[in-house]
Amino acid sequence: MMKLNIEILKNLATDQLLEQENIPCFCRVAQEFEIIFQDPFPEVVGVVSDWDRRELEKRAPAGGGGKYTHYTNGMVTLKEIGINQYEIKNLSLFNRISGWSSIIENGIYAAPKDFWDEE
Template sequence: MKLHIHFPDNLISDDLLRQQRIPCLCKVSTQFEIFFSDTVPESSGIVSGWSRDELERRAIAGAGGQYTHYANSLITLSNISEGLYQIIDLEMFTEALVGALFSEMDNTHPPEISGTTSPRKRINGDRS
């Protein structure tokens, strides 16, 4: 999966992008949007290369409203080019504090099913 976004050109964004597990908000309707409130100004981007079927296998959809998924999340990114980032890891947390960590969102890698003591499942971005 790839994130199309233009972060503000400042030290806050530079520092944030060097980190792993960056706080964000995932909003999924017909598009998959990721919102970053820690950047100044706030920024958001659109995810490409994702599958709704794979997302729904890993993260429980909410009931009603504009978005099927609306979750506080943690993301790790790798810069590909100006305004384009590879999603390395993405953890989505539901209202029940159960998360989904996205790993290889394709049909060749089934999701890991977490045990009752683990708060998340793993789902990474593809490496292409």
């Protein structure tokens, strides 16, 4: 189970946002996998745990060069499981060539995509 470790200011607005599906976010992956929320949240950064780079790259192709292998917009659905810890129920990343790629669906890795059709 992929988890997001993040300290989100608790109030009525953030509580309601956390109940939504497909919350807009920005994802960047280097040694750590970070998820950044801005509007509609107050700006906050969390770190993903229990993720596998090989499984991620089967579903979202890595970009070329730079510090980050993935540096892109995303959508995430979360479920609170502890203090400052959330299960990632759904996660999709955007790629300028292949569009939206589902990474996590219903708490597990989505089916891999074939990005490099050999025909």
